[in-house]
Amino acid sequence: MQYRKDKYGNDISALGYGCMRFTKKGNSADLDKAEKEVMAAIEAGVNYFDTAYVYAGNEVAVGEILHRNHCREKINLATKLPHYLIKSIDGVEKMFQEELRRLQTDYIDYYLMHMLTDIPTWEKLKKLGMEEWIREKKASGQIRQIGFSYHGNSAMFCQLVDTYDWDFCQIQYNYMDEHSQAGVEGLRYANRKGLxxxxxxxxxxxxxxxxxxxxxxxxxxxxxxxxxxxxLALKWLYDQPEVTCVLSGMNSMEMVEQNVKTASESLVGCLTPSDRELIEKVKDEIKKNVKVGCTGCGYCMPCPKGVDIPGTFRCYNAMYSEGKKSGRRDYLQCTAFRKDTSSASQCISCGKCEKHCPQHIEIRKELKNAAAELEDVKYKVMKTGIQLLKLW
Incomplete structure (x- = not known):
């Protein structure tokens, strides 16, 4: 297994275990199957395990597996605070203590603000007393390092990096998201900041x-x-020195073995010209199904009404390249979970964006098309529910 360093010089395995996708047995994780896969990964040198409060049953499963095998000290455990569900610092504490109970541990190595999407959301958390709470938890050793996970555009990501003395961050990144989400720009910015x-x-x-x-x-x-x-997709990531750890939601022994092999063999600079050529050809085939030729450059931003234009088009395209369910799910995450929503339907057709678009996209027209398909009844109901939770 290859290892890369965290902010304080600790070794993190290049391959991390994403615990969201354990095989289900009824309504719960198939604990015996997951245990075999997790322990095989640990034996192979994987030492970073990622779960979250909202991954149904997964914190409990991870905690039980670690308890059964007496291996808590062998691994780095990461989990997340669903800040969008809490209204007070007492609520934060209650939820954190529940996570410790689920995970059968008295400390978390890497604790994240789950889906922190914009500055106003962080400012709201600060007003609740989040900074002092973090200081207390780090001083007591209950939290070793603090970070945030992110879905959104690169500009806002860079602002969030600068708004607090974070220890690490987590982003969606792959060869199709090189210039969307936080993207390569965000990846390199975080790295320059030492994250x-x-x-x-x-x-x-x-x-x-x-x-x-x-x-x-x-x-x-x-x-x-x-x-x-x-x-090939994993090698594309390991090739980049700014990447610390790549999470994979492994749910079969074959996946564990194959991903461990790739991680063990793939150093910075491992991608060959032939690899790059094949990736570009694959990307070209995927892009044939896109609806809008948006490159995610962001020249159209900021929108006066707060619409995330590149994010909307990325999700709209994903509906046709990856499936409608996938595109709509990503759209909900990127627009409705923000303190100030960024839905395409907020567009007032002012046309400011179109003056700056290098691709000369008819942005106003395409935003209407995207809203019609992305903002279905389910989206509207969930968005309303999320907004009510924020007001509660």
């Missing part, structure tokens, strides 16, 4: 493997070097 970067969705929830267009799958079938979609 380790944990990567989530390296395969976009498996969509860069299982939901590739048939033409892209054919490229891999014809590949003389027999590279796999997962291997």
């Amino acid at each position: 380790p970067v944990i990567i989530m969705e390296p395969l976009r929830g498996g969509r860069l493997v299982n939901l590739l267009p048939e033409s892209a799958k054919e490229l891999f079938r014809r590949d003389e070097k027999h590279r796999t979609p997962a291997e």
Whole structure:
């Protein structure tokens, strides 16, 4: 296993275990199966395990596996505070203590603000007393390092990096998100600021493997070097020195073994010209299904009404390249969970954005099209519910 350093010089395995996707047995995680897979990963040198309060049953499963095998001290445990569900610092404390009970531990190595999406949200948390709470937890040793996970654009990500003395951060990043979400710009900015970067969705929830267009799958079938979609996507990440740890939601022994092998063999600079060529060809096949030719450059921003224009188009395109459910889920995360929502339907057709678009996209027209498909009844109901929770 290869290891990279965190902010304080500790070794983090290049491959991290994302615990959101344990195989289900009824309504709960298949604990015996998950235990075999987790322990195989630990034996292979994986030492970073990521879960969250809102991953149904997963904190409990992780806690039980670590307890059964007496291996808590062998690994770094990361979990997350769903700040969007709390209204007071007492609520933060109550939720944190529940997480400790679920995980059967008395400390968390890496604790994250889950889906921290904008500055106003962080300012609201500060008013509740979050900074003092963090100081107390770090002083007591109950939290070793503090960070945040992020879904949004690169500009806001960079602002969040600067708003607090974070120890690490976590972003969605893969070869299709190179210039969207936090993107390569955010990755490198965090690195320049001394922050380790944990990567989530390296395969976009498996969509860069299982939901590739048939033409892209054919490229891999014809590949003389027999590279796999997962291997190439992970190598693309390990090639970059700014990447600290790549999370994979492994739920089979085969996935554990293959991903451990890739992580063990893939150093910075591992990507060959042939690898890059194949990735570009795959990207071209995926892009054939996109609806809007947005590159995510952000020249159209900021929108006077707060619309996340590049984020909207990324999710709109994902509906057609990866599936409607996937695109709508990402859109909900990127627009409704912010303190100030950024939905496409907020557009007033002022046209300011179109004056700055290098691709000369008819942004106003395409935002209307995107809103019509992304903001279905389910989205509107969930957005309303999220906003009511924020007011409560």
